[in-house]
Structures are given as C-alpha cells and as structure tokens.
Amino acid sequence: xxxxxxxxxxxCKCGKDDGALSDDSDIPEDTDTSSEEEVKEVQGxxxxxxxxxxxxxxxxxxxxxxxxxxxxxxAGELVDYDADTQIFEEGDPALHVxxxxxxxVSIRVMMPELGNDPIPVQSLYDGQVFxxxxxxxxxxxxxxxxxxxxxARTQEDTCMLRIPAPAYRHALGxxxxxxxxxxxxxxTEGNDEEEGALLPEVRRKVQALLKSPLFQGxxxxxxxxxxxxxxxxxxxxxxxxxxxxxxxxxxxxISQGYVRVSVPAVDLEANLGPAYDDASxxxxxxxxxxxxxxxxxxxxxxKKREKKIGxxxxxxxxxxxGEVPVFQLGMRPLLMPTDSVSSSATPRPSRxxxxxxxxxxxxxxxxxxxxxxxxxxxxxxxPSDIELCFLHAGQAFGLQxxxxxxxxSYVSSCEVRVQSSEAKILVLTxxxxxxxxxxxxxxxxxxVGSMDDPVMSPERQEAEQxxxxxxxxxxxxxxxxGVAEETPLPCVAVCGVGTLEEESVGAAVHQEFQVFKxxxxxxxxxxxxLGVVQRSWEDxxxxxxxxxxxxxxxxxxxSDRRKVKAMRDGLKILLDSCPSALxxxxxxxxxxxxxxxxxxxxxxxxxxxxxxxxxxSLEDEVTVYARKRPPSxxxxxxxxxxxxxxxxxxxxxxxxxxxxGKTSPxxxxxxxxxxxxxxxxxxxxxxxxxxxxxxxxxxxLLPCVxxxxxxxxxxxxxxxxxxxxxxxxxxxxxxxxxxxxxPMEQRPTPSGCELRFRPVGTPSAKTMEELDEGxxxxxxxxxxxxxxxxxxxxxxxSAKAVIKANSERALLQxxxxxxxxxxxxxxxxxx
Numbered sequence: 132x133x134x135x136x137x138x139x140x141x142x143c144k145c146g147k148d149d150g151a152l153s154d155d156s157d158i159p160e161d162t163d164t165s166s167e168e169e170v171k172e173v174q175g176x177x178x179x180x181x182x183x184x185x186x187x188x189x190x191x192x193x194x195x196x197x198x199x200x201x202x203x204x205x206a207g208e209l210v211d212y213d214a215d216t217q218i219f220e221e222g223d224p225a226l227h228v229x230x231x232x233x234x235x236v237s238i239r240v241m242m243p244e245l246g247n248d249p250i251p252v253q254s255l256y257d258g259q260v261f262x263x264x265x266x267x268x269x270x271x272x273x274x275x276x277x278x279x280x281x282x283a284r285t286q287e288d289t290c291m292l293r294i295p296a297p298a299y300r301h302a303l304g305x306x307x308x309x310x311x312x313x314x315x316x317x318x319t320e321g322n323d324e325e326e327g328a329l330l331p332e333v334r335r336k337v338q339a340l341l342k343s344p345l346f347q348g349x350x351x352x353x354x355x356x357x358x359x360x361x362x363x364x365x366x367x368x369x370x371x372x373x374x375x376x377x378x379x380x381x382x383x384x385i386s387q388g389y390v391r392v393s394v395p396a397v398d399l400e401a402n403l404g405p406a407y408d409d410a411s412x413x414x415x416x417x418x419x420x421x422x423x424x425x426x427x428x429x430x431x432x433x434k435k436r437e438k439k440i441g442x443x444x445x446x447x448x449x450x451x452x453g454e455v456p457v458f459q460l461g462m463r464p465l466l467m468p469t470d471s472v473s474s475s476a477t478p479r480p481s482r483x484x485x486x487x488x489x490x491x492x493x494x495x496x497x498x499x500x501x502x503x504x505x506x507x508x509x510x511x512x513x514p515s516d517i518e519l520c521f522l523h524a525g526q527a528f529g530l531q532x533x534x535x536x537x538x539x540s541y542v543s544s545c546e547v548r549v550q551s552s553e554a555k556i557l558v559l560t561x562x563x564x565x566x567x568x569x570x571x572x573x574x575x576x577x578x579v580g581s582m583d584d585p586v587m588s589p590e591r592q593e594a595e596q597x598x599x600x601x602x603x604x605x606x607x608x609x610x611x612x613g614v615a616e617e618t619p620l621p622c623v624a625v626c627g628v629g630t631l632e633e634e635s636v637g638a639a640v641h642q643e644f645q646v647f648k649x650x651x652x653x654x655x656x657x658x659x660x661l662g663v664v665q666r667s668w669e670d671x672x673x674x675x676x677x678x679x680x681x682x683x684x685x686x687x688x689x690s691d692r693r694k695v696k697a698m699r700d701g702l703k704i705l706l707d708s709c710p711s712a713l714x715x716x717x718x719x720x721x722x723x724x725x726x727x728x729x730x731x732x733x734x735x736x737x738x739x740x741x742x743x744x745x746x747x748s749l750e751d752e753v754t755v756y757a758r759k760r761p762p763s764x765x766x767x768x769x770x771x772x773x774x775x776x777x778x779x780x781x782x783x784x785x786x787x788x789x790x791x792g793k794t795s796p797x798x799x800x801x802x803x804x805x806x807x808x809x810x811x812x813x814x815x816x817x818x819x820x821x822x823x824x825x826x827x828x829x830x831x832l833l834p835c836v837x838x839x840x841x842x843x844x845x846x847x848x849x850x851x852x853x854x855x856x857x858x859x860x861x862x863x864x865x866x867x868x869x870x871x872x873x874p875m876e877q878r879p880t881p882s883g884c885e886l887r888f889r890p891v892g893t894p895s896a897k898t899m900e901e902l903d904e905g906x907x908x909x910x911x912x913x914x915x916x917x918x919x920x921x922x923x924x925x926x927x928x929s930a931k932a933v934i935k936a937n938s939e940r941a942l943l944q945x946x947x948x949x950x951x952x953x954x955x956x957x958x959x960x961x962x
Contacts, residue, residue: 132233132290138182139209145175179205186292189258191230195333195359199302203230206298211290218283219262221249224276228263228299231255234289240281249282263299263356303356333358336557339386342525344582345575357566362558366549372556373528373547373586381560382579384527388554392519392528392545392585519545520585528586530579533561543586610848611882613914614829615836618810620644621679622653624713626660626705628686628698636719636776637684639800647808652677660685660701661694671708681709682803683718685749687776692744699748706756716753717769717806719799721746722789722816724772757930765930770814771806773799781819785831787838792818805832813838830915837908837924841943843950845911848919852883852911855921858949859884859909873938876902883909886942887927888935903929907939909946 179201186192192200209232212218218229221241229236235256239249255261261283276296294302336358340346346354363386366372372383372390522528528547564572623644627637637657644655656674660683663671685698724746750770757766773794780795783802794817802817805828815835833839845851859877876899877886887899887906905928911921923943928934 132185135182135185135232136209138178138185141178142175142182142205143208145178175205176201186232189230189232191258191260202302203294203299204292206302207292207294209290210293211288212285214285214287214289216285216289218285219279221279221282223279223282225262225279226276226296228260228294228296229283230260230292230294231257232290232292233257234291235286236261236289236291237284237286238281239284252281254286336361336363336386339384339524339557343384343527344525345384345527345578346571347578348574349571353568353571357563360566361563364556364558366554366556368549368552370549370554371546372549373543373545375543375546377543379529379532379541379543379586381558382527382529382532384557384559385522385524386555386557387524388549388551389521389523390554390556391521391548391550393548394517394519394545521550522547522585526585527559528584530582530584533559533564533579534576541584541587545586547586610852610919611910611912613833613912613918613920614827615809615811615833617808617829620648620653620808622677623648623655623807624658624675624678624681624705625655626658626681626683626702628660630659631657635684635686636796636799636803637686639796640682640684640803643800643804647804658705660698660705663701663704668708671705672710675705675708675713676710678710679713680715680717680807681705681713682807683716683749683753684800684803685719685746687719687721687746687773687799695746695748696744699752702749702752706752711764714765715767715769715807716757717771717803718750718753719803720750720770720772722772722774722791724750760930762931767812767930769806769811771799771802772814772816773802774818778819781821782823782825783828783831784818784820784823785835786816786818787813787834789816790818792820795819801828805829806835809836811835824916827915837926839922839924840907840939841923841947842920843922844918844920846919848882848911848913848921851919851921852881854950854953855883855909855911855946858946859886871938871941873935875906875942880908880910882911883921885909885926888938903927904932905935907942 182204183192183197183201186204187200195203207230212234218236221239235254237251238253238255238261239251242250262279333355337351337354340354340358341349341351364372364383366388375394529543531541564575567575625637625641625644627635627641629635629638631638631641641655641657648654656678658674683702685695689695753768757768760766772789774792776794776796776799778793778795780797783798784792785802798817798819805811806815809829809832811832813835815832834842856879859879874889874891875886876889877884878899885906885908887902888904889897889902890904893902893904906926907923908926909921909923911919913919923946925934925939
C-alpha cells in the first residue's frame with residue numbers, strides 16, 4: 132500500500148505540474164517546454180506503471196489489458212474512507228466509478244415496504260468495482276448524469292481508486308463520439324486494434340457476442356464492458372446444463388463448444404407398450420412397469436455392475452436404470468472417430484473375445500469403416516429422446532428472461548446437454564443490459580421479442596398434450612377418491628341388552644342395518660346378551676346359521692361387574708353357536724378397557740379372576756375364540772372404543788390410538804354401522820369434538836382401512852402414481868431390497884401399486900392374490916376437499932398373520948428417501 136500511495140502521489144504531482152504549465156501565459160515563446168513535457172510524461176507513465184504493478188493482482192485489473200488498466204489509474208485518484216462512511220446516497224448523480232483496493236463496501240437499497248432504513252443487498256471486497264453500470268449506459272455526455280439506484284457505505288477503513296465518469300468511459304473506449312453502435316463498417320482496423328488490446332478471455336467473449344444475432348451490427352468496443360462483467364460457466368462432455376421443466380433464471384449464450392437440445396421420444400401411433408413408457412417419461416416420472424423392456428441387460432452381473440456405479444453417478448449423468456454412461460468425467464471417450472487406421476495394418480484378433488455372427492472381423496475394411504463413423508458404443512434399446520437441434524457458439528436460449536424483470540413466464544421444455552469435449556456458456560441477465568448503451572440495449576430487446584427460444588419447443592407441448600390424452604383415454608392411471616369404498620353387507624347378528632323397543636346403542640345399530648338391508652333373508656338378527664341363556668341351543672344355532680358378521684354392542688359405563696360378567700356368559704354362548712362361515716366380529720368397548728392387561732396376573736395365581744367383570748374380559752372372550760379357529764375358518768376381530776356417553780353429538784374424530792374423551796350414543800351407533808359397511812379392519816377410537824371439519828363417514832374411517840401407515844400431500848396425484856409404479860418395478864425387479872430379508876411381489880394398480888410379502892418357503896404355485904402374509908399398498912388420491920395426496924396402507928394380512936413391522940419400515944423409509952430425492956426435498960417423515 133505504501134508503494135501504491137507513493138506512485139499515486141507522483142502521478143498526481145505530474146498532473147498538477149502539467150496543469151500549471153498549460154495555464155502559465157507569461158512563459159516566453161522561445162522557452163523550451165517540449166523537453167520538460169516529455170520528462171514529466173515519462174515520469175507520469177513510470178508512476179502509473181509502478182501503481183499498476185501494485186494493484187495488478189486485483190481481479191478487476193486482471194480482466195483488463197495493461198494499457199487500459201494504466202489509463203484508468205492515470206485518470207483516477209486514490210482516496211481513503213473511514214469505517215461507516217457514506218460514499219453516495221440513492222438518487223445521487225453517478226459521477227464516479229470506484230475500484231476497491233483494500234477494504235469492503237456495503238450496497239444498500241431503500242425498500243419502503245420493509246421500513247424507512249436502507250436494506251443491505253450486497254457486500255463488495257478487494258478488487259471489485261461498483262458504480263460503473265450507470266456510467267457505462269450514459270449515452271450523451273451533454274445530458275445530465277444518471278441517478279444512483281442504491282447507496283454505498285464503507286464497512287471498514289477502505290482505500291479506493293475513484294475515477295471520473297468521462298475519464299472512465301474514455302479509457303475503456305465507451306465514448307459514443309468515437310465508436311457509436313452503428314459505426315461498424317467504417318473503422319474496421321480500429322475495431323481490430325481494440326480487440327487486440329484485450330485479454331484473451333475478454334477477446335473470446337467479445338467474439339462470441341459478435342457472432343450472436345442478438346448483437347448483430349454492434350461494434351466490438353461497445354461490448355468490452357459487457358464481456359468483462361459477464362459470468363461464464365465451464366462444462367464438459369455429456370454434462371446436463373438444463374433439464375426439462377427447469378425454471379429459466381437467465382439467458383444463456385454459448386461462447387465455446389456446442390450443446391444438444393432434445394425432448395423425450397413419444398410413440399403416438401402405438402396403443403400399448405412403448406407409448407406408455409414415453410408418456411410417463413414426458414410427465415417426468417420414468418417408464419411404467421410392465422409396458423416395454425428397460426434399456427440394458429438384467430443379468431446378475433449387470434445388476435451388480437449397475438449397483439457398483441451408484442445412484443449418484445446415474446443421477447449425475449441423467450441416465451436410466453440399466454444404462455451406463457459413455458465415459459466418466461475426466462476420461463476420454465471410449466470410441467472416437469479416426470481416419471488414421473492404415474489399410475495395411477491388420478492387428479491380430481484376440482482369442483479371448485469370440486466374434487459373434489454378423490460382427491466385422493478386426494482389421495477388415497468393414498471394421499475400419501465402422502470405426503470412422505461410430506462415435507459412442509451402442510447401449511441397446513430404442514432412443515429415449517428426439518434431437519431437436521444443436522446450438523453452437525453465438526446462439527442463445529432462455530431469451531425471454533432478458534425482457535421479464537420477474538421470473539420467466541415459461542420453463543424449459545427441453546434438455547440441454549453438452550456434446551463437445553468442453554463448452555463455455557455466458558450468463559446474461561436483465562442487469563447485464565446496463566453495460567450496453569441505450570440504443571444497443573433497445574435493439575437487443577427488439578430482436579429478442581421477434582426470436583423463438585430453442586428450449587421452448589412447441590413439438591414437446593404437443594407431445595405432452597397427446598401423451599396426457601393417451602393416458603386419460605386408456606385409464607391406466609386413475610386416482611382414488613379419498614373415501615373408503617362400501618363393501619357388500621351380509622346378514623348381521625346384532626347383540627345388545629334388552630329389547631329393540633328400548634333406547635340403547637345396540638337397538639340403534641340394529642335400526643341402521645334394518646334400514647339399509649330391509650326385510651328379507653339378509654335382515655339383521657337381534658340377540659339379547661342377558662336373555663340368550665334362556666334359549667335352546669337348537670334355536671340359537673338356527674338363528675345364527677345365516678349370519679356372517681356379528682356386532683356386539685354392550686352398554687358402556689356399567690359399574691356393576693356382575694352384569695358385565697353376565698353379558699360375558701351370554702356372549703360365550705353365542706360364540707359357541709356361531710357357524711363356521713361367520714368371519715367377522717365387531718365389538719364395542721370402553722376406553723381404557725385393556726389398561727390393566729399384561730404382566731403377571733396375581734389374581735389368577737390365587738384362583739381369583741379380577742378381570743371377569745370388566746369390558747376387557749369381553750374383548751378377551753372374542754379374541755381367544757378367534758385364535759382357536761382353524762386356519763381354514765379365519766375370523767377377524769375389530770374393537771371400537773368409545774368414551775362416556777353423556778354428551779351431545781359433535782364433530783366426529785377417529786383415531787387409531789386410544790385417546791380420552793366423550794362420545795355420544797348417536798355417534799357410537801353410526802361408527803359401529805359404518806365400520807361394518809366400509810370394511811374397517813383396524814381397531815380405532817371414536818370421539819366427539821367441538822372443532823374441526825365435518826366429514827362423511829367414508830372419509831373419516833379411511834385411515835382405519837388397512838390401516839393407513841403413511842400419508843403425504845403431493846402436487847400432482849397422477850404423477851405420484853406413475854412414480855410409485857416405476858419405483859415398485861425397480862424395487863422388485865432390480866432386486867434391491869434395502870436391508871429387507873423378506874422377498875416381495877408387486878403389481879401396479881390404477882392409483883398406484885401393491886406389494887405383498889412372499890416369505891421363504893412359500894410354494895411357487897401360489898399366485899399373488901393368494902399371498903396372505905401381508906404387504907403395503909400405495910394409493911394416489913384426489914380428496915373430496917381438492918387435496919392431492921399419496922397414502923400407504925397395509926394389505927393382505929390374514930387373521931393370524933404376524934405384522935412385519937421391520938420390513939414395512941425398511942421399505943417405506945427407502946421410498947421416502949427416493950421420493951425426497953426425486954422431488955428435490957431435503958427432509959421427509961420417517962415411518
């Protein structure tokens with residue numbers, strides 16, 4: 132810094148002495164002033180060169196040619212600012228350009244909606260320039276200077292090079308007097324000299340801009356400042372720069388290399404097979420299972436090699452399962468075109484590789500011709516995309532971002548992939564236009580408005596629309612309704628206390644079934660739990676013969692244990708009369724009935740049963756009877772728990788966990804009836820609440836069918852169903868079990884997929900419909916309130932099957948991770 136200060140002082144002294152000489156009118160004409168001017172010019176240039184050597188490592192100086200950097204130093208002055216000093220305010224005239232030599236500056240903008248104080252939006256450090264955008268766009272020196280759109284304030288003691296606006300424009304060749312935007316043909320040699328004075332990187336950027344139709348007719352000198360400040364992205368072969376449905380944040384102009392623009396292939400002529408693959412690929416969810424083969428061989432070695440490659444590498448190269456990249460980053464392509472193979476050179480064929488019929492022999496003319504034309508190894512399968520065009524240096528995409536100050540009104544409809552060995556892309560934003568003079572910026576906007584964006588493909592839009600129509604017409608994807616489906620109601624045996632004329636929950640349930648079934652052979656049958664002891668066995672067997680479901684509705688809240696024990700005795704008599712065809716029992720119980728269950732029973736040790744007169748004993752009587760049934764006569768038991776019944780009806784709440792609360796008799800009766808109607812197979816608690824949305828029973832009881840183990844809202848239920856189907860196909864067919872030990876089978880459903888466990892030792896002749904050891908089903912649904920969601924529930928568990936919680940957890944956790952990765956989410960809910 133001391134050397135820089137001394138050099139600037141010498142430079143400033145030389146400038147003042149020159150001014151004194153020019154203003155001195157008393158000097159005689161014969162005074163030899165030329166030699167003094169030459170000496171001072173030499174001293175000034177040495178001082179400028181010395182100052183340039185001191186600040187040459189700064190990034191802004193490295194982007195300029197040495198003569199332009201020295202010209203800026205000669206035109207500026209070195210100034211020091213204390214910490215927390217205002218350099219200029221928002222709205223001040225733009226009179227200077229500032230280069231930070233050492234220190235930091237905060238750029239602040241007024242935002243009335245956030246308060247009266249300016250908001251810091253950016254911090255600048257050593258070697259950065261600010262205040263130059265408005266000056267670069269200053270088209271007329273006689274016009275008033277433009278206004279600052281933000282303020283600048285030092286954050287610490289800062290040393291800066293302050294350059295006046297006219298000197299800055301003159302040093303960089305931005306004066307419209309010398310090089311206007313339309314003066315391109317009259318001073319070609321001058322333009323060549325300007326380009327020759329630029330650094331190679333800046334010169335290459337300027338040449339790329341001149342090749343673009345957007346800057347046709349512009350002089351090279353008018354693009355120097357823009358090229359100096361543009362960000363450039365470097366890419367390598369096969370890098371995916373832009374994906375389908377990606378938001379456009381800027382306009383991208385290719386400065387070196389070329390890229391390929393493509394869309395997914397769509398076979399719209401076929402009615403089955405690949406058309407579904409293409410349609411699902413267009414929707415962003417991959418191929419549909421069982422509709423056309425995947426790319427690649429699915430042998431054990433291939434799967435092992437694919438697993439070794441890793442999912443991160445597949446996603447990095449944007450490849451499908453079973454497809455391997457042409458070459459990894461940092462490696463040369465496997466096959467490159469070559470014409471240097473001599474016709475006389477005949478290498479000896481390897482005896483380790485068997486030549487298949489139809490393949491050329493090594494060294495033959497046929498083999499050499501293929502080597503000249505083949506670019507990459509053949510991966511097998513049909514092409515997954517359609518090539519639209521190639522974009523070379525000077526061509527751009529994402530054009531509308533230069534017109535819109537907010538987000539672009541459309542997203543990318545194509546994939547942009549690098550095809551050359553390397554490529555460089557310039558990033559243009561609306562703020563970049565400030566580095567152009569006004570006439571050139573307006574000309575660029577006019578051209579953008581009349582040009583088509585290569586990544587906004589009308590062909591892709593038509594293909595997507597036709598693919599949607601294809602899927603909708605075939606109904607291979609049909610979202611669920613979000614409501615439990617009704618099941619056929621057989622003859623029901625309703626068990627309560629008293630007669631049907633008395634007001635009780637059992638009588639209300641019987642009335643519900645009576646209204647639904649009417650009078651006939653399948654009309655509900657009433658049994659009094661306290662009166663069955665007086666009926667004969669023949670009478671009970673005959674009354675129960677046509678019943679397929681039993682609903683037990685004891686009155687709740689009884690404190691007389693003897694009455695509860697009497698109901699248990701009557702229930703035991705009815706169970707002994709149940710036919711073998713009876714396959715379901717729904718019993719009403721009280722919250723906390725099993726609170727004292729488990730552990731060591733002291734009463735039974737001394738011959739005393741403390742549980743015989745409780746509601747838990749009623750549950751135990753039913754569950755013990757169900758366990759004694761042979762496998763050929765399965766019996767499922769559903770327990771519905773309710774709270775105290777001294778409350779009026781409210782908003783129904785159903786929970787799979789036991790919760791405390793109150794339940795009205797009307798709600799209890801409706802819950803018992805609808806549990807049978809909708810095929811509920813998971814124990815639940817029903818309560819009346821005073822807050823919440825009133826829903827139909829089909830929607831309220833939906834989580835109890837299965838039961839449901841996971842739920843998540845999704846933006847598009849149909850895409851979620853497609854994703855689930857492909858994920859299940861990969862999960863099973865790819866033999867990736869993610870820590871699971873139990874084999875599984877899967878099949879797609881209209882709204883998702885179903886996976887069932889096939890334990891080791893299961894007969895191979897057993898079809899998937901016959902598997903009853905449990906599984907999971909994924910359902911994509913459109914709820915009645917308009918919410919789109921994805922649910923997972925248990926399926927195919929027989930009455931005596933053991934819940935495979937560990938396998939379910941491993942499967943669901945892996946799905947949640949894959950879903951989060953596909954959707955770009957950072958977190959997920961673990962089951």
